[in-house]
Amino acid sequence: MSAPKKVVLAYSGGLDTSIILKWLQTEYGCEVITFTADLGQGEELEPARAKAEMMGASSIYIEDVKEEFVRDFVFPMFRANAMYEGLYLLGTSIARPLISKRLVEIAALEGADAVAHGATGKGNDQVRFELAAYALNPNIKVIAPWREWDLSSRTKLIRFAEKHQIPIATDKRGEAPFSVDANLLHTSSEGKILEDPAVTAPEYVYQRTVSPESAPDTPEHIEIYFDAGDPVSINGEAMSPAKILTKLNELGGKHGIGRLDLVEGRFVGMKSRGIYETPGGTLLLEAHRGIESITLDRGAAHLKDELMPKYAELIYNGFWFSPEREMLQALIDKSQEHVTGTVRLKLYKGSAKTVGRWSDHSLYSEAHVTFEDDAGAYDQKDAAGFIQLNALRLKLLAARKNRLG
DSSP: OOOOSEEEEEOOSSHHHHHHHHHHHHHHOOEEEEEEEESSOOOOOHHHHHHHHHTTOSEEEEEEOHHHHIIIIIHHHHHTTOOBTTTBOOTTGGGHHHHHHHHHHHHHHHTOSEEEOOOOTTSSHHHHHHHHHHHHOTTOEEEOGGGTOOOOSHHHHHHHHHHTTOOOOGGGSSOOSSEEEEOSSOEEEESGGGOOTTSOOOGGGOOSOOOGGGSOSSOEEEEEEEETTEEEEETTEEOOHHHHHHHHHHHHHHTTOOEEEEEEEOTTSOEEEEEEEOHHHHHHHHHHHHHHHHHSOHHHHHHHHHHHHHHHHHHHHTOTTSHHHHHHHHHHHHHTTTOOEEEEEEEETTEEEEEEEEOTTOOOOHHHHOSSOOTTSOOTTHHHHHHHHHHHHHHHHHHHHHHHO
C-alpha cells in the first residue's frame, strides 16, 4: 500500500487514539483529520476537540449522531429481536457501521485517501470497521496501526506519548483495570481483571445499572407504545428514538435490569469474556416480543425466530452493509407492518416482564380460546380430522416398523 496523504481517523480523544494520531503523522508524514462520534457514550467530547487541535489535526469533526444511531441502526436491529449466541444484544457491533459510514463520507468530503481506526488485531471491531468501509468505498485504504506498529506494551505506548509530548492523565499511566466501550445502547467491559471467566466480576465494573439486590423494593410498571415495530412513546409521552432509549436506560438501570456476563465466540476465532449492560435494550426486547405475541402471525413469528440467529451473526461479524443483511431486513420490516400497540412491563430487581399487551391490530381472539361458551366460534369436532391428517405419516411409519420387526 502506498503511503496515504490524508487520513480520516476515528478519534475518541483518549490516549490510544491520540498516540495513533501522532503515529500517523510521524510514520506516514500525512495530514490527519479526526472524527469523533457522540453515540451517547456519556463523555464530554469538547476535550477531544482541544486535544486534536493541539496535536495538529488538519480538520476536526465532532458530531452528535445519537438519533441516527438509534433510528437507523438500533431500532431496525430490534425489529428482529436480534441476540448473538442467544444472549448478547450487539451493543458494540451495531455502532461500528455508523462510524465507518461517517469516516468514508468525511474522506470523500475532504479528499482523503485513507481512513484509520484504533481496533486491535485480536478483536472483532477491526473486521467491522473495515468490512463496512470497503462496502461503502471499495477503493478506500484502511490503516490499522495496531497491526503495523511495534508499540506492543503499555510501557512502549507511554514512552511514545512522552517522546511526542502527548498529555497523559495520571490515571492512564498504569494499566487500566479493564477496557470499556460505551454508547447509548450499552456498555462493554473486557480484559485485565475480567479475563478469567471463573472469577466473578467486581461490582465496580458496572456503570449503568444498580445491583438487582440494591434496586427498589417496589415494582414499577411502564407502558411502551409501538408503531410498525418501533417504540414511539413511554407512558403516553411521545419521544424521539434517542430519547426513548435514554429513558429506557434510566428505567432499566434504576431496577438493575440488563446485566450480562458472557463468554462469546469472536469472529476472529477466540473466545472472550465481557460484562455488558444493556438496560434500555433489555426492556425494548421484552416489550417488542410482547407486542409481537398478539400482532404477529404464528408462521411469520416462527420464521423470524429461525432467521434471527443468522441476522444477529451478520451484525456481529460486521456485515451490516451486506446484501444478505439487507435482504433479511426487508423480510423483517415486512413482518412489522401490524406490530402496533401497547405493552405494559413490570420492572423489579433485575427483571422486566410483560404483564399486559393490547392492540387494534391484535390477532388474539378471546372468543376462540375461551373455556366458556364460545357461541359457535370454534367447532371442536374439526380437531379430529386435523389430528388424523397429521397422524397419517406417523401411522405409516409405525406400520412399516411393525411389519419389518
